[in-house]
Amino acid sequence: MQRLQAYKYELMPNGEQQRNMRRFAGACRFVFNQGLALQQQNHEVGGKFIGYNAMTKRLTEWRNSPETPWLSKTPSQALQQSLKDLERAYKNFFAKRADFPRFKKKGHGDSFRYPQGCKLDQMNDRIFLPKLGWLRYRNSREVVGTVKNVTVSRHAGKWFVSIQTEREVAQPVPQGGIVGIDLGIARFATLSDGRFIAPVNSRFKQHEATLRKAQQALSRKTKYSNNWKKAKARVQKIQARIANVRKDFLHKASTAISQNHAIVCIEDLQVQNMSKSAAGTAEAPGRNVSAKKGLNKAILDQGWYEFRRQLDYKLAWRGGHLIAVPPHHTSQTCPNPACGHVSKLNRQTQAAFRCVACGFEAYADLVGAINVLRRGEAVLKQGQDIARLACEVSGAVIPPAAGTHRGELAA
Template identity: 45%
Template sequence: MRIQKAVRYRLEPTKEQESLLSRAAGCVRFVWNRALAIQKSYLESGCGILSYVDMAKCLTTWRNGEVFGFLSESPVHPQQQALKNLDRAFQEAFNPANPKRFPVFKKKGRNDSLRYPDPEQIKFDLHSRDADGRHRLARIFLPKIGWMKFRKSCPIGGEIRNVTVRRIAGHWTVSIQIERVIFPKAPQGEAAGLDLGVREFAALSDGTFVEPINAYRQWEARLARAQQAMSRKVRFSHNWQKARIKVQRIHRKIAAIREDFLHKSSTRLCKSHAVLVIEDLEVQSMSASAAGTMEHPGTLVQVQSRFNKAILDQGWYTFRRMLEYKTEWHGVLLRILPPEGTSTTCPECGHEAEANRPGLRKWFQCVSCGHREHSGTVAARNLLKRAGHARLACSAA
């Protein structure tokens, strides 16, 4: 099986290289905005839009001219890639079956990135040593940027397809998309149902639990202090920019902790089970605001707000997306079932009633047979029973 994945490293550019990267990202943003303005003018005049080939000819004219000659000082392939992205954005926006959002102009300092689609232009020096014979940071060569050091935290491990350089919270990172062949092993373990929750991140049908990491809750107080400090600064001043980067780095830290937890948890579950059954949760509707409108104001807004924050802190959607491709990599069967009635149905006698779990309590107790068990485990057992896999060994898969 051929798969594509990305590995991300942190770059260690010099001051001069940071200036070159910022200038190159600014040129990409300029090309996008100018091409978008031209396309919008064509649309307003009723002439349709220009194709990518026509816009690429315009880019060549800009780079060879005097007015926009500064574009030639930065690499051309990321600028051409910006035109390709814009052309694809227009095609998706005008798709009658599933229209996407109309492309918008890019702002400075937001999502600064460069994509090099041609891997032949990228060079690596992964085993360099200094004058004393000691290992030093690995290096990557980017056109018109030069050799830059990066922290090689894990092996690249595949055929390079493209490279994306991005600025995240004041730090430059490089994401390398690779393609490689994997041979899925026979899945180990039995079938398991998973019920995602807030008190416990996941309850398994065998009675075990995956404890949550609660990354946002750990950093919430520090983030609030940083946001308050930024609000006291003059907007767009030098001190405001520094405070904004501090807030961004805390957000990035929270996201990194959550992502690391979700990756490790999903990989561990895929390696230890042959079948996984999860609920088809509508996270967007579950975490919607309860404020209501002026005519019909909502109730228990603060309680729902805290519950929404706890839901979003778990990363359920990202966890499901990870399971979808990791189960395929490991040869594990993934079943996604509707969640209706899973936490109010007794797994022993099958009696379903809201009184079995009044007020969404932690413990489930059947009013018919008296069975008492953790509500998450009950939901996971019901999911497994619905999937028709009461006990499934690896050999049966």
């Protein structure tokens, strides 16, 4: 089977290369915005969507126009990739996978992509990019596979290169059995076998005070002044550190779980809805706004959606499967096979679970993980033979819906 994988490194360009990269990113942003404006104008007069092939003819006109001569100094393939990104954004909108495309702003997601023409010299820690020449990069690991495309991006004042490769790998055999996971705040992830992963709390417990002071200093500066740019760079540096800490934690956690389990059951959480503001309106103000604000911060700090995304593709790499189950009442349902009582009174505190019907007691997140596991088992019983086969191939036995497995957990 074929595997697509990306390797990201920090670039170390000289002054001239940095200026060229900023110019290339600005040209790609200009082409994207021009294409988006043209699509909107065409729609207003009743025209049909302009495809990529027709857009490339407009790109030739823009490159040859005396008003935009600087476009000709940018690699044409990078500009063409911007039009492909625009077409992909429209297709995602039409398929209801994303919002309507928006105009790009300078300093937000500056990047450009090469589909070909790049050369990688790993022995000397350098990469060749068209119209930029050879650039040094921080070679932290070996690139494996055939290079398909290269993306150059800027983040927090630093330039990075992402190299996407393709290679043929043997059909993976998943390792381990099936497990359920309950995501939370006090515990980042609680597994149905009793283990748990402590949260990293990368932002609001370790860096919030530093970030707040930097943002306050930024707010007192005259916008776009030299001091404002320096203060903004400090804020970006802190935010980048926060993001890197969170990303490192999520990668390590998702890798450990995917390596040891063939099937992972997880709640299908709607994080965007869970983290909505409770402020309300002037006519109907919300309640417990301050508490809800703190909860929203904690939820977003955990990175639940990114954790699920990483689990999904890492399990697929190893031949495993991810099963998303409905999250309703997972922490309010008694896991005792002889009971199964559902009530909000079962969980009167955040940590403790005590069934009001049978008296079963356990940690609330563990109860949620057990119920998530059982809902995943129910999905398997409904006909997902591929996922069941993955568990059988790994030598694991899917626990029954009732019996000694539940009794052992209850004990």
